[in-house]
Amino acid sequence: MDTYKLFMHIPENFFSILSGKLKELHTDLLFLIYEQYKKSIFVIDRDVIVDLFIEYFETHDMEYADEEDNNLRDAKERAFHYISKFNHHGWITQEHYLDYSVKISIPDYSIKMLETFHKISTGYQMEFSGHVLSIYQNLMGEEGQTYVAIHQAYQTTKELTDGLKGLNHNIKKYTEKLLDVDDIKEILKQIFDEYELKVLGSHYYRLKSSDHISKYRTKIIKKVRDFSFNHVLVAEQARLMAKDKFSPDISTAESEIFEWLDAIERSFGMMDEILGEIDSRNQKYHRVATQRVKMKVGQTQNFSSKINKILLYLSEQIKENGDRKLIDEEFSSQIQLFKQESLEESSYKYPSQARPKINPTAVQMPIINTDIKQKKMDKFKERLKEEKTIKDINSYVNKVMQDKRELTLSEFPMDNKEEWVNLIYSILYSKSKKANYSLSKPDKLNRVTETEQGIVPNQKIIRK
Known part of the structure; x- marks a missing residue:
């Protein structure tokens, strides 16, 4: 089996800064570099990164600090310290130019890592x-x-x-x-x-x-x-x-x-x-x-939950004062028990009600044109002729399959409109209990078959 040899492409201590108590600080500073990288065309001036780091240190409470921070006098020294740290671990590279300026670039593997981390942290869609x-x-x-x-x-x-x-x-x-x-x-x-x-x-x-x-x-x-x-x-x-x-x-x-x-x-x-x-x-x-x-709303508004709170209160009172002491009058005034009775509609005691009177009115029958009626009837009959019953399709499938046990849909005749209609009805009726055949499950890899006449599902008709 081939080995990928990841650490031939990235430094060996690359991931070490993402562990420990300073991991949040490190990722925040790396994201500042990454945001600046997206705005730049080629490389980033180191002084720009230093200014960004200084602003970060001055606006954030530094609850955690590197052990080496104790020897650093101010935010500027701290900024140079973390730039050197990221350079040492391979997240960035520093290049010295002839004009004595220092530019920062990000290696390709580091860009891919930061891009992935940025998408995860921001909920990229x-x-x-x-x-x-x-x-x-x-x-x-x-x-x-x-x-x-x-x-x-x-x-x-x-x-x-x-x-x-x-x-x-x-x-x-x-x-x-x-x-x-x-x-x-x-x-x-x-x-x-x-x-x-x-x-x-x-x-x-x-x-x-x-x-x-x-x-x-x-x-x-x-x-x-x-x-x-x-x-x-x-x-x-x-x-x-x-x-x-x-x-x-x-x-x-x-x-x-x-x-x-x-x-x-x-x-x-x-x-x-x-x-x-x-x-x-x-x-x-x-x-x-x-x-x-529903559960949380029910716990706060449900009637049974209120009863539950009352019972809990009473049980605490009993534990503290015993079961013979009377409860507070203020609490008692909040509880009012009474008997409520109601009749069901199906009860023989339920009073009967008079049915509402219905005033019948004559309906004016519309006059239908005889020619229009005949045209619609002829159109309806033509449509009925085109429809196929399960009995018709059973006969058609038996005729096509002859003595075969199973037949792929691509082998069905598809030379004219009538044969295409029969094929479609054969697929639709395949789930019917009255059908004399069934349809196989589709192939997950090749879901359709291309023929000279068109594309059909890659499935088989199987006799029951």
């Missing part, structure tokens, strides 16, 4: 619909038949599936977190301020509504399959990849192209399962949230 649109535009654009477009679509598809998997995990995490909260205000805050805004947000709702993935999926899968079946185009793009040094040789390039295309098709084919799992966990979260809110 992926724009799911934007990723789907980007994949669609890459494949359908003028450059859609180039390896560059295919590779970009593959990378975006991978980001999309990783984002949906992360969303699925976050819902589970917030469901478990909700169970640990007892205060009703905190429960509501977590539901509306954290979960709805930071976890789901409007991006996922758009993906499920106005920008639904099915809006683009069919065309994306068709484009990917057309590219896969076009071996001349694949060979041409593989030669370009080898020529551009994107791959070591043509054979490897062809394998990579087919791998990208297959990954895109499989991802979009299984997208419904991922979205279904997210919806299921989302519904579970809302059930848990509803139960928690």
Whole structure:
């Protein structure tokens, strides 16, 4: 098995500053550098970072300090100390220029780490619909038949599936977190301020509504399959990849192209399962949230809970003063017991009531034109002729299958409109108890089959 040898690419003591009592201070200062890096084009002047650190030290209570801080006189020395510390651990690099200025740059591995930490700490939300649109535009654009477009679509598809998997995990995490909260205000805050805004947000709702993935999926899968079946185009793009040094040789390039295309098709084919799992966990979260809110509200407003408080008070009084001492008059005045009786409507003692009088009125029958009536009847009869009963479809399936035990849907005749209608009715009636056949489960990897006449589900008709 291949080893990745992570510490051949990053310093060995890289992660040491993220542990211990100063980890919060270190991450705060690193985020200041990262924010400044995003604003700069190339490198950052060290004096800018020093000023940012000094401002941080002067505006924050330093409850924790490095052991070496005891020898530092002021905030400026402390700022230089932490810059040197980050440089020593490999988070930044310092470069000395000919004009005696010092510039700070961030290595690529450090940028990726800080970007990930920043997304986690700020509750970053992926724009799911934007990723789907980007994949669609890459494949359908003028450059859609180039390896560059295919590779970009593959990378975006991978980001999309990783984002949906992360969303699925976050819902589970917030469901478990909700169970640990007892205060009703905190429960509501977590539901509306954290979960709805930071976890789901409007991006996922758009993906499920106005920008639904099915809006683009069919065309994306068709484009990917057309590219896969076009071996001349694949060979041409593989030669370009080898020529551009994107791959070591043509054979490897062809394998990579087919791998990208297959990954895109499989991802979009299984997208419904991922979205279904997210919806299921989302519904579970809302059930848990509803139960928690009802329970907490019930504890404060429920009549039985008030009785429970009264009984607890009385039990404490009995423990302190014994069971023979009278309770306070003020407390007694708050409790008023009385007998309340009511009759059920079904009781024979329930007084009968007079039924309201109904004043019938004549209804004016509309006059229907005979020609219009005949046209509608003829249209209705024509529609009835086109409809297929379960008996008709059973006969049709038996005729097509002949003596076979099972038959794939792609083997059914599809040469005209009538045969397509019969195929559709065969699929619809497959779940009926009166059907003489059943439909197999869809293949998870290849959900559809492409024929000369069109695309049909990759399923089989099986005799019962």
